[in-house]
Amino acid sequence: MMDAGRHPRIELLVNSEVDDITGFVGNYRATVRRRAEYVDAGECTSCGDCEDVCPVVVPDEYQQGLSSRRAIYLPFPQAVPSSYYLDAENCLGFNPIACGKCKEVCDKKCIDFDVRDTILDLEVGSVIVATGMEPWDPRPYDEYGYTRFDNVVTAMEFERLICAGGPSEGELVRLSDRRVPERVGFIQCVGSRSPNRGVPYCSNICCMATIKQTLQIAEHYPDSQQKVFYIDIRSFGKGFEDMYRRSREEGVDYIRGLPGSVERDPQTGELVVEVENTLSGRREQHRLDMLVLATALVPRKFSRNGDGKRSIDEILSLSHTSDGFVMEAHPKLKPVDAPTRGVYFAGCVESPKDIKESVTQAGAAAMRAGNLLGAGQVRIEAITAELVADLCAECKICAAVCPFNAIVEANKKTGLLPDFIEAACAGCGTCAAECPFDAIVMRHFEDAQITAQIDGILADNPMEKIVAFACNWCSYAGGDNAGTSRLQYPPAIRLIRTMCSGRVDQRFIWHAFEQGAPMVLVSGCHFSDCHYIDAVTWTQRRVEKVWTQMEKLGIRPERLQLEWISAAEGQKFARVMRELDEMLRSVTDEEVAETVKILGKKKLSEPKKVLGPAAAVNVASDAGATVSPPPA
Amino acid sequence: MSANKTFYCLRCQHRFPVAHDPKQVAERSCPKCGSNSVRLETPAAVAAKQEGD
Amino acid sequence: MSDETLRIGVFVCDCGHNIAAIVDTEEVARFAAELPDVATVVRNRYTCADPGQQEIQKAIAEHRLNRVVIASCTPKIHEPTFRSCVAEAGLNPYLMEMANIREHCSWVHMKDREGATAKAKDLVRAAVGRAARLKAQDEKTFPVTDAALVIGGGVAGIQAALELADGGHQVYLVEKGPSIGGIMSALDKTFPTMDCSI
Numbered sequence: 107m108m109d110a111g112r113h114p115r116i117e118l119l120v121n122s123e124v125d126d127i128t129g130f131v132g133n134y135r136a137t138v139r140r141r142a143e144y145v146d147a148g149e150c151t152s153c154g155d156c157e158d159v160c161p162v163v164v165p166d167e168y169q170q171g172l173s174s175r176r177a178i179y180l181p182f183p184q185a186v187p188s189s190y191y192l193d194a195e196n197c198l199g200f201n202p203i204a205c206g207k208c209k210e211v212c213d214k215k216c217i218d219f220d221v222r223d224t225i226l227d228l229e230v231g232s233v234i235v236a237t238g239m240e241p242w243d244p245r246p247y248d249e250y251g252y253t254r255f256d257n258v259v260t261a262m263e264f265e266r267l268i269c270a271g272g273p274s275e276g277e278l279v280r281l282s283d284r285r286v287p288e289r290v291g292f293i294q295c296v297g298s299r300s301p302n303r304g305v306p307y308c309s310n311i312c313c314m315a316t317i318k319q320t321l322q323i324a325e326h327y328p329d330s331q332q333k334v335f336y337i338d339i340r341s342f343g344k345g346f347e348d349m350y351r352r353s354r355e356e357g358v359d360y361i362r363g364l365p366g367s368v369e370r371d372p373q374t375g376e377l378v379v380e381v382e383n384t385l386s387g388r389r390e391q392h393r394l395d396m397l398v399l400a401t402a403l404v405p406r407k408f409s410r411n412g413d414g415k416r417s418i419d420e421i422l423s424l425s426h427t428s429d430g431f432v433m434e435a436h437p438k439l440k441p442v443d444a445p446t447r448g449v450y451f452a453g454c455v456e457s458p459k460d461i462k463e464s465v466t467q468a469g470a471a472a473m474r475a476g477n478l479l480g481a482g483q484v485r486i487e488a489i490t491a492e493l494v495a496d497l498c499a500e501c502k503i504c505a506a507v508c509p510f511n512a513i514v515e516a517n518k519k520t521g522l523l524p525d526f527i528e529a530a531c532a533g534c535g536t537c538a539a540e541c542p543f544d545a546i547v548m549r550h551f552e553d554a555q556i557t558a559q560i561d562g563i564l565a566d567n568p569m570e571k572i573v574a575f576a577c578n579w580c581s582y583a584g585g586d587n588a589g590t591s592r593l594q595y596p597p598a599i600r601l602i603r604t605m606c607s608g609r610v611d612q613r614f615i616w617h618a619f620e621q622g623a624p625m626v627l628v629s630g631c632h633f634s635d636c637h638y639i640d641a642v643t644w645t646q647r648r649v650e651k652v653w654t655q656m657e658k659l660g661i662r663p664e665r666l667q668l669e670w671i672s673a674a675e676g677q678k679f680a681r682v683m684r685e686l687d688e689m690l691r692s693v694t695d696e697e698v699a700e701t702v703k704i705l706g707k708k709k710l711s712e713p714k715k716v717l718g719p720a721a722a723v724n725v726a727s728d729a730g731a732t733v734s735p736p737p738a
Numbered sequence: 739m740s741a742n743k744t745f746y747c748l749r750c751q752h753r754f755p756v757a758h759d760p761k762q763v764a765e766r767s768c769p770k771c772g773s774n775s776v777r778l779e780t781p782a783a784v785a786a787k788q789e790g791d
Numbered sequence: 792m793s794d795e796t797l798r799i800g801v802f803v804c805d806c807g808h809n810i811a812a813i814v815d816t817e818e819v820a821r822f823a824a825e826l827p828d829v830a831t832v833v834r835n836r837y838t839c840a841d842p843g844q845q846e847i848q849k850a851i852a853e854h855r856l857n858r859v860v861i862a863s864c865t866p867k868i869h870e871p872t873f874r875s876c877v878a879e880a881g882l883n884p885y886l887m888e889m890a891n892i893r894e895h896c897s898w899v900h901m902k903d904r905e906g907a908t909a910k911a912k913d914l915v916r917a918a919v920g921r922a923a924r925l926k927a928q929d930e931k932t933f934p935v936t937d938a939a940l941v942i943g944g945g946v947a948g949i950q951a952a953l954e955l956a957d958g959g960h961q962v963y964l965v966e967k968g969p970s971i972g973g974i975m976s977a978l979d980k981t982f983p984t985m986d987c988s989i
Contacts, residue, residue: 107972110949110964115956120966124942132935138965168977182977185970228963231935234955236948238973262977269979318982345983418942436868453947461946461981461988468947472954479937479960488885488928529933550885555924562917571913578867586865589894597906600913601895603866633765643763653748653777664748667775670765678772680899685749685773 111186119226120187127233127421130532131448132484134233138226144197145178147189149216152180156190156208156217164196166273170263172281173273178208178217183271192217232448232475235432236468237418239454242297242304242402250293250399251368256281257377258368258397261315268322278326280396282375287330287395290323291379292316293365294336297402305402307429310458312400313340317353319398324356332358333392335365335381343460361390368397403458405430422449425580425635427674431457442471445579445673446637448484450474489533489550489605493526497545497713500524504537504546509639513537534638535609539648544713551604553611557711560618563600568622569695572599572686575614577607577642580631580672587676588683595683598690599627606630608641612652615666617711619701624693627686629669642670659708661701665693749773797828797923800856801915802847804838804863806893813897815908819862822912826919830854838863839872847873848880857882858922862890862915883927890918937961945973 110116119140126137145156160176168175168182177197178190198205199219209217241262244252251258257280259267270276280287294312297304313336320332339360341350354360365381371393379392405426419426424444425433432455435443442450452468453459459467478484491512505515505524512530538546544553563573576582582603588595604610607630618626628649636642646668653663667686671679705711743758747768754769758778766776801823805811816834824832831854835843838861850856859877863869866889874884892911900907937960941952944966952964964971975981978988 107949107976110944110952110971113953113956113962115960116952116962116964118944118964118966118971120944120969120971122965123967124940124965127940130933132933134936134940136940136963138963170977181968181970182972184972184976186972187970191969228938228940229936230938230940230963232939234939234941234948234951236941236943236945236951238943238945238947240974262974265977265979272979314982318980318985321985322980343983349983439868450951452941452951453943453945455943455947461975464945464947465950468950469954471947472951472958475939475951476955476958476960479935479939479955480958482935482937483932484935485930485932488930528931549928550925552924552926555921558920558924559917562920563913565913565916567909570909582865583867586867586891586894589865589896589898592898592901594901595899597896597900597903597910600910600917601891602917640763646763646765650777654780657780663777664775667748667773670767670774682773685771689749 107184107186111188118187121191122226123415124418124421125225125415130486130529131446132231132478133529134230134448136228136230136233138228140224140226142194142221142223144192144194144217144219144221145190146214146216146218147187149214150189151214152188152190153213154180154190155211155213159207159211161205161207162196162198164193168266169273170260170266172263172266231479232450233422234450234452234468234471234475235418235422235424235444235455236452236471237406237455239403239431239458240406242404244296244399244401246303247296247399249367250296250365250397251370251377252399255368255370255377255397257287257395258399261312261319261398261400264319264398268319268326276326278323278396286327289331289333289392289394289396291377291392291394291397292319292332292334292400293397294334294339294400295364295402296399297404299337300402305404305429308340309403310340311403311460313338314343314346314349314460316398316400317341317346317350320353320358321349321356324353324358332356333394334358334360335379336360336362337364343462361392403454405432406455420634422446423635423637423639424449425631425672425674429457431455433674442467442474445583448475448478487533487550489548490528490531491526491533491535491537492547492549493524494545494547495523497543498523499543499545501542503540503542507536507540507644509534509536509641532638534606534641535604536606536638536641536644539609539611540644542714548609551609553613556602556604556611556614557617559602560614560621560623563602564618564621564623569624569693569698570598570690571623572625572627572690573618573623574599574601574627574629575607575610576601576603576671577630577637578603578605579637580635581607581629581669581679583673584671584675584679587673588679589676591676593676593680595680596687598687599683606636606638606641607645608638610645610648612648613711613713615652616705616708619661619665620705620711622698622702624698625665625667625686625690627667627669627682629671629682632670632672635672655710659704661704662697664689665701744779745776746779747771747773748775748777753779795857797858798830798854798856799826799828799858799860799919799922800847800850800854801826801829801832801860801862801919802838802843802850803832803834803915804843804861804892805834805836806863806897807837810863810893810897810911813901813904813907814892814911815904816911818908819892819911819915823860823862823915823919826916828858828923829919830856839869844872844876847876851877851880851882857886858925859887860890860915860918860922861887862892862911862918864893865889865891865895885928886922886925888918888922888925890914938963940965943973944968944971946975948973
């Protein structure tokens with residue numbers, strides 16, 4: 107910790123949060139908000155005079171609320187930076203009449219109530235997300251008595267109680283009478299492996315944390331009795347089984363079975379634990395003085411007090427696996443890469459892990475980032491948008507829909523066409539899909555290339571096939587996930603990959619129907635996962651427009667389906683494919699023949715023709731009928 | 739302005755109310771089958787369905 | 792390039808048993824040979840392995856291929872592999888197209904050999920159609936800002952920041968709270984060696 111605090115190449119930004127990150131691999135721009143620091147960390151000598159005079163007393167978060175602190179305090183003795191911190195939420199000093207005692211008493215004059223938040227604009231090539239996890243709130247498991255009895259504590263509370271720097275100075279005391287408990291019980295899997303009330307997964311570290319805690323008690327209080335209630339003991343790491351054996355040798359009683367109830371004997375104050383021992387098959391009763399709950403580890407909930415701020419996950423469009431932790435680019439081959447290039451994961455943000463694993467993963471993430479930074483330059487895929495000037499009618503729709511502001515509006519007065527900024531273009535293709543004139547070419551995802559795929563699919567027996575458009579990041583990857591998991595579904599579906607569902611031009615949909623497709627699916631990321639900010643919202647608007655038009659033409663809108671499938675949702679992918687296969691059977695030959703006839707006359711799969719510059723005005727006003735209007 | 743509007747599911751035909759703000763594009767799914775193919779019910783859709791019956 | 796006659800090479804991968812046990816790759820290869828502009832079709836046991844890649848490069852030279860279609864796994868795994876493979880043989884990497892007949896076909900239709908084979912053929916035909924219309928592209932390179940943003944000052948964030956800084960890179964370590972250390976700093980001893988967390 108100290109090394110990080112004084113490293114010449116690390117700028118430590120505490121009390122800071124990331125408000126926004128824009129840009130692309132190698133060229134990110136981060137906006138970091140550093141909250142006002144009312145104590146000048148450079149000047150503070152940690153003398154503690156301020157703390158002595160502070161009249162405000164609040165629970166100490168570092169001590170898990172087991173003791174109190176003042177509104178100006180040292181977060182913990184070894185804090186980095188080693189400076190007092192003024193908790194603005196609880197301090198009374200912002201009203202000079204109410205308080206200001208700390209400022210008066212500070213010799214170094216390093217307290218200032220008038221400082222403000224600062225906004226930093228950082229240019230970085232790479233981002234490492236190490237936002238961690240949090241312990242699960244055990245209150246739903248009230249049969250264990252956490253809310254009812256003082257002597258039932260969580261594993262984190264236990265850590266503070268046994269620590270020499272803790273509220274009891276390392277004396278393990280029970281909270282009801284501050285006496286050292288003679289009999290301590292541990293309940294495992296509190297919230298873990300409990301799909302109904304907690305989380306379905308194993309939290310990875312709790313078995314070993316409990317074993318460690320039993321050894322700590324055995325060391326401090328050799329005469330104590332200890333019991334561990336468990337489902338399975340998972341001591342799989344290097345040195346772990348040794349430690350488990352030592353704990354058993356110390357006399358710790360491992361009882362296989364989770365308690366059904368915990369009650370308090372009103373006479374003696376003992377905790378009475380009822381448990382079915384699944385090894386002996388007997389119901390047992392255990393009388394204990396203290397109970398420790400090994401709570402699950404869960405993804406951090408980025409509740410930002412409803413202030414409308416986006417979480418890091420939202421800012422970086424990070425997807426999540428079904429357990430709620432962030433999803434890697436590949437579970438085995440790219441375990442520390444986010445799907446977005448230049449973004450890496452370290453620590454428990456990716457899954458619960460112990461310190462050794464966190465350190466290992468952090469090293470891997472640093473190496474991945476270092477490789478990128480060390481290379482000095484990065485190649486960007488040639489999949490950006492290009493304007494075909496001759497076809498452009500200057501209707502401005504492209505500029506309005508671009509999620510990245512990569513298109514500068516045409517300017518009629520100066521006769522300037524829209525300007526495409528290649529470095530800012532991320533290649534979603536929304537502009538090309540929305541352009542009514544076919545005046546935008548998406549490199550490597552051109553109209554002709556995609557229609558050729560549609561034709562290739564429908565060249566024979568079209569009635570047996572579903573033409574599907576899937577975005578690269580989520581739906582296509584969701585299909586891969588179904589494959590890797592060997593989830594079976596009927597083979598009617600034929601996927602066409604685009605970078606974003608925003609690329610799916612309505613003309614592609616009409617073309618597929620025109621070629622006799624009985625059904626078409628458009629699928630993309632969930633809105634919160636969209637890799638192109640909000641391009642997916644244009645997909646939805648477009649599909650809604652096509653539904654309306656299908657209805658007008660007498661084509662059942664049901665034949666065009668829309669689905670948001672994330673890269674982690676292989677199961678959803680397979681389920682949707684089964685459902686669509688069911689629906690496919692309801693589409694009749696006559697119906698399709700009729701559609702082909704209707705669309706043959708309408709020419710909906712062809713772009714509008716430019717009639718000359720004057721046409722632009724008409725088109726803009728007419729745009730509502732065929733393309734989405736720019737957002738208000 | 740959001741007002742309660744009826745949506746229907748293009749997969750299972752379930753009808754359900756949604757607080758709908760036409761200015762906001764929100765992700766929607768059918769509360770019955772989970773499909774995202776849900777659509778604002780228009781008078782034309784109702785008419786078309788009755789015709790079909 | 793536009794005046795040049797199209798010469799497409801199709802490479803159908805068995806992927807050991809992963810594809811060939813379900814999809815009739817022989818049949819897919821025969822089907823591909825009949826598609827327009829296809830100059831040669833090669834079936835491989837493992838197209839991504841060195842011998843498979845050499846086969847592609849050999850065919851590009853022998854048949855003067857100007858488009859390559861590889862029917863194998865998802866492009867999310869091997870598109871970079873095959874792009875470099877064809878580039879080494881002198882073909883622009885954007886003239887290579889993949890058909891995903893494993894994740895999207897053999898692995899998900901394991902009990903329907905006929906359906907899976909029909910689907911694989913369609914995917915190959917679509918890929919060949921697309922390949923015929925592909926254009927050579929030049930990738931642009933951009934400079935990289937030699938600095939990293941590490942979000943979160945727990946044990947993982949601290950470690951990552953130190954490694955990067957030791958490696959000579961500028962690091963910004965952002966922490967929400969008033970001190971770095973995270974959850975680790977609140978632990979007393981840590982397993983398996985019972986040493987202090989700080």
